[in-house]
Amino acid sequence: MHPLTSLLPYSNDHFSPSPPHLPTDMSQKTGVHRHQSQDLSGYYSLPPGGVGQITPSMSWFPHSLMLGPSGVHPTGIPHPAIVPPSGKQEHDQYDRGMYMKPQVEVKREKEPKKPVIKKPLNAFMLYMKEMRAKVIAECTLKESAAINQILGRRWHALTREEQAKYYELARKERQLHMQLYPTWSARDNYGKKKRRKREKQQDSNTDPGSPKKCRARFGLNQQTDWCGPCR
């Protein structure tokens, strides 16, 4: 289970700050302020003097300062978005506990290199995290690309209420992320991944592009052009 999401009391909608029928997320841009997110302290029972006091200048912080000896954030929330900057940061974070690796204590002399703070997961990503194992078990597939296609279909097959759960969860992830790293921006990770191809995703006629774009272009219903044992 996602160490962060496991903290989120989304088991029910009793808190439901917004109607559950939509991915209502307008609040994040319009209402919520980066330093004073009203409702979060209640959700995560942040100690007074916890993240609420994070100053913009502390947007990134050496683990030695902000994380306890066990790598736990002062709030007690082991946020998984922090990933050691060294080596590959893509396939070894979150549930492997690697984000807790005390990379500063290993090589502390050198400049403490900013820890990589990853993007918060969106609703679909959270859904994938939760359902991936189940799909793999059902389908005997292993390749993530194939699994993700199935998950994409299943995502669309969900009811609005079912999706709303993940939208709500994602909203909280973003809010928590915002509290923990007030000055973080998605821009920070731009260009961190090296891409081999892509270049120019041009020509809309000969190259249909991704299924998503293709469906959008032709107005296809995603349900229709799928078949196979894994539905």
Place this chain on the structure above:
DNA sequence: CTCCCTTTGAAGTAA
């Protein structure tokens, strides 16, 4: 080793 693939959604950039 590292990147690609593949999905959706959030957020960034460029026009």
Place this chain on the structure above:
DNA sequence: TTACTTCAAAGGGAG
């Protein structure tokens, strides 16, 4: 504004 791009996860496959 609008359109396009990048990155979040994941793990087998490819280079």
